Amino acid sequence: MTVSAQVVLFDGFDPLDVIGIYEVLTAGGMVGGEIRPWLVSAEGPRTVPSGTPGIGLTAEAVLDPERPGYVVVPGAVGPVESAPDDDTPTIPVLLARFAQSAAMPLVRRAMENPEVTVATVCGGSVALALAGLLEGRTAVTNSMGNDLLEATGVRVVDARVVDDGDLLSAGGVTSGLDLGLYVLEREAGPRIARSVEAIFEFERRGTVWADRGRVPQPL
Structure with a gap:
């Protein structure tokens, strides 16, 4: 059965x-991984403007929290701080708006669905934390946002990708590639993931952190 993302x-x-995780999952499906990514929004089909001028993507459906599989939450792009005479929304403002948007009740329902794993890339985990959805969970985000995660009650781990069961999170923007490959490994096995690594000429970075196994002893 094809897994939805x-x-x-x-x-x-x-x-x-x-695009990083979308292309990785698409390639995985093409080589037999039986996974299908979708672009969705809370409002349904529409062209959604990104934070990069001139770039928008088209959502093909409304976010369905009842659909088994994965829900992937990206971060935002823009200036980190406001500049004089520049009304471009900053990344913190964009993430705060997203946290208060119509998407968050749907993401909350997805997180409550035992058949859904929510995965975040970069500032996506910050948006969920601002919405009060990650208290007590283990996650990571871009290094500039880890303090904010901790302030909202999140246990932050210094890792490229963090596996907290039905919550996956990845660090900075390019870690979406690592996250996508990890999802392929979870769903389709290491041979499919390795095949996509070869197609992209990309080698995954770091060890995926998960709360299992032996605790390392101090040296």
Whole structure:
């Protein structure tokens, strides 16, 4: 059975957060991984502007929290801080708006669905934390946002990808590639994931952190 991965678009999203994991999962499906990514939004089909001028992507469906599989939440792109005489929304503003948008009740329902794994790329975990959805969970985000995650009650781990069961998270923007390959490994096995690594000429970075196995002893 084909696994669904709904990638959520919102105004100001980071295109690389979306395209990195979307292309990895698409390639995995093409080589036999039986996984199908979708671009979705809370509002349904529409062209969604990213935070990068001139780039938008088209959502093909409304986010369905009842659909088994994955819901992928990207981060935003823009200036980190406001500049004088520049009204471009900053990344914190875009993530705060997303956290208060119509998408979050749907993401909350997805997180409550035992048949759904929610995966975040970069600032996506910050948006969920701002919406009050990650308290007590283990996650990571871009290094610039880890303090904010901790302030909202998230246990932050210094890792490229963090596996907290039905919550996966990845660090900075290019870690979406690593996250996509990890999802392929989880769903279709290491040979499919390795095949896509070879297609992309990309080697995964770091060890995926998960709360299992032996605790390392101090040296």
